[in-house]
Amino acid sequence: MRLPSLIATFGGAGLLPKAPGTWGSLAAVPFGLCLLWAGGPWLLAAGVVLVTAAGWWASAAHASLTGMDDPGEIVIDEVAGQWIALLPASLAWPDVLTAFLLFRAADILKPWPASWADRRLHGGLGIMADDLVAGVYAALGLYLLKTGGVL
Secondary structure, eight states: OOHHHHHHTTTTGGGSSSOHHHHHHHHHHHHHHHHHHHHHHHHHHHHHHHHHHHHHHHHHHHHHHHTOSSOTTOOHHHHHHHHHHHTTOOSSHHHHHHHHHHHHHHHHHOOTTHHHHHHHOOHHHHHHHHHHHHHHHHHHHHHHHHHTTOO
């Protein structure tokens, strides 16, 4: 497997059958938690920046190799979005589960401006952008649930 495809599929997680976005998000969680545990939200945020930059390049290259605009097996965008969703999380399982579920919901429903980004942006940026927005929505939702005393 070529390097862009390896990165774009997050080591092959996007190649698993059915629901590659969910598999990519699920595969992202333990790595995100390791970053959160090792360096808190600052290290996780640095990871988001790195994964976003690598994902922008790799997803564009992989899409070009396949001849498709946004192949389903590209899940590096889910990794970046899921890590954003984990930014306000603690290492406690209710936070992690809530971040995962909120991100998957936002990624699937694509509330504006994620829907706009999904339709209007193209190439590597277009592949990444809607999931970055979904991650922000999920992180805000988690933060509000935590500060409201729900979690």
